[in-house]
Amino acid sequence: MKKPTTPFPTSGYFGPGYFCNRQEEMEVLVRNIKGGHSTTLVALRRMGKTALIHHLFNHLKSDYLGIYVDILPTESMHDLLNSLATSVANLHVEESKPGAKVWKFLKSLRPVVSYDALSGSPNLSFNLTPEEGLLTIEGIFGFLEKQSKPVILAIDEFQQILNYPEKKADAWLRSRIQSLKNVLFIFSGSQQHLMNELFTDPSRPFYRSTQFLKLDRIRRQQYLDFIAAKFEESAKKINTKNIESILDWTNGWTYYVQLLCNRVFLSSDEVVPPGLWKEEAMRLLKEQEYVFYAYRDVLTVPQWNLLKAMAREGYVESPTSNELITRYQLGNPSTVLRSLKSLLKKEIIYRELDAEGKPYYGVYDVLFSRWIGN
Secondary structure: OOOOOOOOOOOOOOOHHHOOOOHHHHHHHHHHHHOOOOEEEEOOOOOOHHHHHHHHHHHOOOOOEEEEEEOOOOOOHHHHHHHHHHHHHOOOOOOOHHHHHHHHHHHHOOOEEEEOOOOOOEEEEOOOOHHHHHHHHHHHHHHHHOOOOOEEEEEEOHHHHHHOOOOOHHHHHHHHHOOOOOEEEEEEEOOHHHHHHHHHOOOOOOOOOOEEEEOOOOOHHHHHHHHHHHHHHOOOEOOHHHHHHHHHHOOOOHHHHHHHHHHHHHHOOOEOOOOHHHHHHHHHHHHHHHHHHHHHHHOOHHHHHHHHHHHHHOOEOOOOOHHHHHHHOOOOHHHHHHHHHHHHHOOOEEEEEOOOOOEEEEEOOHHHHHHHHO
16 A cells, blocks of 8 residues: 555555544444444544544455445536446556456447546446436446345435436435445445434435444544554654644634644654644644635625634634624624525535534634634
């Protein structure tokens, strides 16, 4: 497996040595898989759910065949077909014995095959009528059902199907997969309220069809120990207080922890200076200023003001409260509601549910929140 340049990669999965803990979540997923249960996995973006899925695949690779499909870029069932077929095509190289079987099947479906200019990986697309496309998806499911190993098919950002123009796309999909015995699913998503709608609403086809797992932040002490160990393995010393400051500044959000540790690691020698983490944090904010100013250019004044208010607050339970509106001069509740809906649609902010099922809102970009607060 390819080795990253630092112990703190910010994208991709490089094996267990670069993966921090998630033992409890892994135990739940493995138990579900071995028990024959599909899983709904929910986590905010950049919290590490994709890495967790690939870590699961790596852990079970001797007994299961893992396939990962990200459908966030898709806009229709036709796009879903293309993404699914491409993921299946990338299971094995065509020259291998298993790969020859996969490609023989895929080529029988008459796809248009192109190759990524950078990675060389194949991309498949189809010129089919909608009815033919659905039949082809069924054909791929049937092919997976016949594999010698059980298949784990992870569909990431599954809530995207709610945006498809095809009516009742989830109903069609549910009807086709419920009879599969050799294929288990992980339906993962970053919008908890939409995933809840799909899997906990009695009127929806996927109601109570899976086990549910919420992925939160990595426990602080576990992450602290992991970071210290990775520096030590590379003959570098970092003070515990520095690690605690990194975790505080990034709010424990996996991607941002990795990003800042990555920068500190590359900028340090044998001993990490106490103030280096803050210097790197400020550099990150300076580098991102162009992006942050772009937010202001594409948002209306009320949207921008609400975004600033939420960034400074950290979490907001009631965006239309008189206290928040007065403190940040946000106008009236109806204006705030319109801005809130727009920011949610643009996915600049997120809506989550706490342990008691009460909604709260936050800003996706931790760096933006820190920039606003400076």
